[in-house]
Structure formats: C-alpha cells, structure tokens
Amino acid sequence: MRIKKSIAISESGFMFNPITGESFTVNPIGFEIIQMINDGLESAQIIETICKKYQIDPQTFDKDLTDFTGMLDNHHLSQHHDQEEA
Amino acid sequence: MIRKKLNIAVTGLNAIDSPGPGVAVIRGLLEAKSFDTNIIGLAYESLEPGIYMHNLVSKTYQVPYPSAGVDNLLSRLEYIHHKEHLDVIIPNFDAELYSYIKIEDDLKAMGINVFLPTMTQLEERQKINLFDFGQKYGIRVPKSKAIFEISEIYDLQKEFEMPVVVKGKFYDAGVASNIDQVKSLYKKISNKWGLPIIIQEFISGTEFNITGLGDGKGNTIAAVPMRKQYITDKGKAWGGISIADQTMLDLTYHFVSSTKWRGGFELELMKDKNNEFNLLEINPRMPAWIYLAVGVGQNIPEALVQMALGDKVTPFTTYSIGKMFIRYAWDMIVDISEFQKISTTGEL
Numbered sequence: 001m002r003i004k005k006s007i008a009i010s011e012s013g014f015m016f017n018p019i020t021g022e023s024f025t026v027n028p029i030g031f032e033i034i035q036m037i038n039d040g041l042e043s044a045q046i047i048e049t050i051c052k053k054y055q056i057d058p059q060t061f062d063k064d065l066t067d068f069t070g071m072l073d074n075h076h077l078s079q080h081h082d083q084e085e086a
Numbered sequence: 087m088i089r090k091k092l093n094i095a096v097t098g099l100n101a102i103d104s105p106g107p108g109v110a111v112i113r114g115l116l117e118a119k120s121f122d123t124n125i126i127g128l129a130y131e132s133l134e135p136g137i138y139m140h141n142l143v144s145k146t147y148q149v150p151y152p153s154a155g156v157d158n159l160l161s162r163l164e165y166i167h168h169k170e171h172l173d174v175i176i177p178n179f180d181a182e183l184y185s186y187i188k189i190e191d192d193l194k195a196m197g198i199n200v201f202l203p204t205m206t207q208l209e210e211r212q213k214i215n216l217f218d219f220g221q222k223y224g225i226r227v228p229k230s231k232a233i234f235e236i237s238e239i240y241d242l243q244k245e246f247e248m249p250v251v252v253k254g255k256f257y258d259a260g261v262a263s264n265i266d267q268v269k270s271l272y273k274k275i276s277n278k279w280g281l282p283i284i285i286q287e288f289i290s291g292t293e294f295n296i297t298g299l300g301d302g303k304g305n306t307i308a309a310v311p312m313r314k315q316y317i318t319d320k321g322k323a324w325g326g327i328s329i330a331d332q333t334m335l336d337l338t339y340h341f342v343s344s345t346k347w348r349g350g351f352e353l354e355l356m357k358d359k360n361n362e363f364n365l366l367e368i369n370p371r372m373p374a375w376i377y378l379a380v381g382v383g384q385n386i387p388e389a390l391v392q393m394a395l396g397d398k399v400t401p402f403t404t405y406s407i408g409k410m411f412i413r414y415a416w417d418m419i420v421d422i423s424e425f426q427k428i429s430t431t432g433e434l
Contacts, residue, residue, distance in 0.1 A: 006330075008408070018407045020292075021313030021329040 001069060001078050003038055015077060024075065029054075033068060037078070043069075093170050094391060095126040098178030098374075099136025099146070104257075104320045105413075107178040109135070110377040112142045114387030117380060121391070126170050132429045138420045145170070148432035156185045160192055172198045174394045176387070178371050181256050183208055201394035203349045203370050204302075211345075211368040213253055213284045220365060223344045225337070227365045228289050228356075232282040239268050242285055251286040254279035259321065261288060289366070291358040295323065296334050297373050299386050301393060302348030308386045308402045309338045310379040315410070323375055323413075328382045330407045337363060350376075350390055378411040 003009065008016040013031040015024045026034060029050070036046045046065060051058045072078040094115055098106030108127070115123045127146030129137050137146040147166045150158040166172065175198055177186045186193075187205050210219050213230070220227025231245065242250065243265065252271035253259040256279055262268040272283050298309035311334040316325030338353060350372035355363045372386060379386045382405040392399045428434040 016408055018330040020331070021294075021315070021327045 001037060001073075001080050002040070003034055003072070003077060004079050007077050009034060017075075017077065020076070022075065024077070030068065033065070034072075037069075089120070089122050091122040091124060092173040092391065092395075093124045093126060095128050095166065095170070095172050095175045096143075096178065097128045097130075097149070097176070097182060099127050099129050099134040099139075099143070100131070101135040101139075103318060103415075104322050105374040106134075107372050107374045107376055109139065109142065110374055111176055111178060111372055111387045112136070113377050114380040114385050115391065116142065118385060118388035118391070120388060120397075124170075126166065126172065128166075128175075129428070132425060135418065137428055137434055138418055138424060146428065146434050148428065152182050152185050156188050159185050160189050163189075163193070163198070164196065167196055167198060174199045174201075174391050176200075176372075176390065177202070180370060183370055199394040199396075201349050201390050203347060203351075207345060207347060208370055211370060213255065213286075213367065214282055216365070216367070219368075223341070225341065225365050226362060228287040230284050230286040232284050233272075234282045236269060236272055239265060239272060242268065246285060246287060249288045251288050253284040253286060255282060255284070286366075289356045289358050289364045291356045291364075293317065293323075294329075294331070294334060294355045294357055294363070295326070295352055295373065295375070296338050296355065297350070297352045297376055297379055297386065298338050298342065299350050299389055299393070300342040300345075300347030301399070302346060304343040304346045305401060306339050306342040307389055307393070307399055308379065308384040309335055310382055310384050310386075310405050311335060311338075312375065312378060316412070325410060325412045326375055326378060327410045328378060328405060328407055333363060337365075341368075350386060375411055375413075378409065379405070381411065382406040382409045 006018055013026040015026065033046060043065060047058055047061055051061055096108045096112055098108030100106040101109040112125050115125065125143045127136055127143040128149045129146050130149065130151055136143055149162050177183055183202060186200055187202050187208065190200055190202065193200060214232040217227050217230045249261050249263045251259055252262050252268055252275065254275040258275045258279055260271045262271050276283055293314045294311060296309060296311040299307040301307050311329050311331050312326040313329050314323040314326050318324050341353065352369040352373040353365060354367040356366055357363055376386055384402040384405050389399050424434055
C-alpha cells in the first residue's frame with residue numbers, strides 16, 4: 001500500500017485530503033510509519049524497524065499496524081499498488 | 087491606468103446568524119482589480135448590520151419588501167438612482183429576484199445593469215420543482231413533494247420513509263422523524279414563509295457546497311467547491327474549506343451548460359454513504375460564503391459586475407485548494423442618531 005499522492009502531509013503529522021476537505025492528525029510514531037509506507041517498506045519491514053527502535057513486542061505492534069493501516073484505508077488516505085487513485 | 091468608478095447597489099446587508107450575502111459580496115467588490123467601487127446599500131430593516139459598516143457601505147437606502155409590488159420597488163429605485171447614479175444592482179435574496187427580473191428592462195432603460203437568471207431558470211430550480219429539474223437535466227435530486235394542506239401529511243407515509251426534511255418555499259427547514267413532527271414543522275414554517283411546504287427525502291451524509299457564475303450561454307465563468315466544516319444550528323456554514331473535487335466541478339459544468347444558467351449561484355450537495363452527490367438545493371444568487379471564492383482567487387462579485395456591464399470576462403480556471411473561511415461575530419457600537427436616521431428617513 002501507499003499514501004495517495006493527493007494527500008498533503010506536514011512534518012507535524014497533519015494530513016489533508018484536498019478532494020474531500022477532511023483533515024487528520026497522526027502522532028510522531030504514526031508519521032514515522034507513514035514515511036516508511038511512502039518509502040515503499042512492506043509491513044514486515046515496518047514491524048522490524050519499529051520493534052527494534054522502540055523495543056516492543058512484534059505481535060502487539062503487528063496488531064497496532066493492522067489497525068492503523070485499516071484506519072488509513074477507511075478514511076481513503078491510502079491505496080493499494082494495483083488501485084487507481086480516486 | 088485610470089480605473090472606472092462604479093456605483094453599485096447591494097442588498098442582503100443582514101450579516102446575522104443566518105446571514106445574507108451582501109457584506110461578503112461588497113468585500114469582493116471593494117477588492118476588484120478592474121474597477122473602483124462606491125457601494126450603496128439597499129436594506130429592508132433598520133437593524134441590518136451592513137447599514138452601519140461605513141468602511142464598506144457609503145450610503146444605505148431602505149427599500150420596500152417584495153410583497154409591496156414591483157411598482158413601489160421601481161419608484162424607490164428611481165429615487166435612489168436620481169441621487170446615486172447607479173451603474174449596477176446586485177440583489178442577494180431569493181425572494182426579491184422575481185421583482186428584479188420583472189423590472190430588468192426598466193432598470194436597463196434607466197442605465198442600471200443587473201446580471202440575473204431568467205424567470206424560467208428561477209422557476210424551474212425552485213424547491214417545489216427541484217425533483218422534476220433533476221429528472222430533466224439528469225442530476226441526482228432527493229425525492230420531494232410540495233404540500234398545500236395539513237391533511238396531506240397523513241398520506242406521506244405511503245410515499246416517504248421517515249425521517250423526512252420539511253422545507254419552506256424560500257427559507258427554513260427541519261428534519262422530522264414522525265408525522266407529529268412533520269405537522270409541527272409544517273405549522274411553524276408555513277406561518278412564517280407561507281405555502282407550499284416541501285417534503286424531501288432525508289439523505290444522510292456530508293454537506294458540500296459549490297458557488298459559481300454562469301454566462302447565460304452555457305459557459306461556467308467561475309466555480310469554487312467547499313466542504314462545510316462548522317455548521318450552525320440553523321444549518322449555515324460558519325467555517326468551510328476549498329477543495330479539489332472534480333466530480334463536484336463536473337456536476338457544476340453540467341448544471342451550467344444544460345440550463346444555460348445566467349448569474350451567480352450556489353449548489354447545495356449532500357455526499358451520501360455511496361459517495362454519490364445529491365443536489366439538495368440551487369440558490370439563484372451568490373452565497374453568504376462568497377468571500378471564500380474571492381480569497382481563493384475567483385472574484386465572482388467582480389466578474390458578475392463585469393458581465394452585467396457587458397464586458398468580456400475570461401473564465402477562471404484555477405483556485406487555491408485548502409483555504410478556509412471562519413466566520414465571526416463582531417459587536418459594532420452605533421450612536422442612536424444613526425438608527426434614528428435610517429428608521430425615520432429611510433436613508434443613512
């Protein structure tokens with residue numbers, strides 16, 4: 001998956017969807033994950049990086065990451081590589 | 087380059103909680119790049135805040151309500167024109183447009199220009215005709231029905247699922263979840279605005295608006311879509327943000343080209359759970375949030391005046407996305423002598 005090109009993301013974690021006018025904020029870890037998604041990292045690589053950096057249990061973080069990417073999807077902020085940008 | 091100075095009369099100075107567009111329109115006119123402006127206010131009530139905004143309005147005249155008839159209006163405008171040499175009038179209330187369209191030729195003969203929809207355009211987008219309008223032009227519009235008698239309410243359950251939206255002919259609306267609530271809203275709204283009352287299918291979703299300007303030949307001169315961010319208890323946008331929704335823009339181009347809309351307008355849209363836009367209302371004039379359009383690079387009031395004067399206007403093609411408007415309330419301190427003057431002489 002990747003974040004849609006049309007979504008504006010600031011370094012403070014503010015996300016703006018110019019198509020719908022919706023805005024969201026993510027915390028610093030969320031912003032870090034979004035950057036990793038945008039850098040093309042797969043879930044396993046994100047889990048490995050975050051767990052190593054913050055010394056957390058991979059099972060717990062795997063669930064958190066699934067929740068987080070589900071929310072990005074729900075709010076139409078992300079898309080899968082095979083999808084056209086809406 | 088010397089810019090021409092235009093005397094422009096503007097109505098809708100009621101910058102209140104459910105505001106008229108006048109003050110926002112004036113702000114756009116005062117920022118016009120193609121002309122200088124002297125603003126003449128036209129007010130119905132002596133407490134319309136715009137009357138007292140002397141930094142925006144140089145002089146205000148009271149005008150008769152539309153119910154007084156077009157002859158009274160014309161006679162009052164003749165008097166005002168004699169004093170102020172008006173170049174353009176911009177009426178900003180739905181209810182007064184009928185009168186101004188009727189006297190358009192008389193005004194032209196006096197040298198006063200307007201840029202308004204035709205009577206046919208005004209009629210067919212009326213709330214009572216909107217469902218047929220949607221079918222005619224292939225635009226998704228919630229099912230609606232006009233009712234003229236309270237007894238008709240009892241048959242509504244055969245045609246509509248509750249809740250429904252109960253609307254006045256020109257203004258006011260409420261959501262009713264059962265027949266008793268429909269009756270209560272029917273009485274409240276019809277007492278204030280008369281009949282008919284419009285019953286409309288309730289669509290839940292997110293509210294979006296788009297304002298624009300049509301040249302009367304099918305061309306869209308301006309179009310700015312906005313998402314309401316902060317909505318008052320009267321359903322008015324107190325904050326909003328410009329957005330880049332191509333579907334909304336395409337809907338607007340379709341509306342303007344198929345109706346050959348002439349003048350300013352606002353489309354009120356509801357995006358439902360299937361991401362479809364439903365057209366809830368067409369306002370036949372600029373909205374109270376028109377200054378957002380000016381702020382994002384499309385000075386619609388200025389373009390409307392240029393079109394009223396018969397000048398060639400190049401359509402706007404871009405605007406800034408992600409610009410917000412946030413409305414605020416501001417207490418002015420006004421000497422009673424001013425209130426006395428407008429109340430007794432009808433001029434200030």
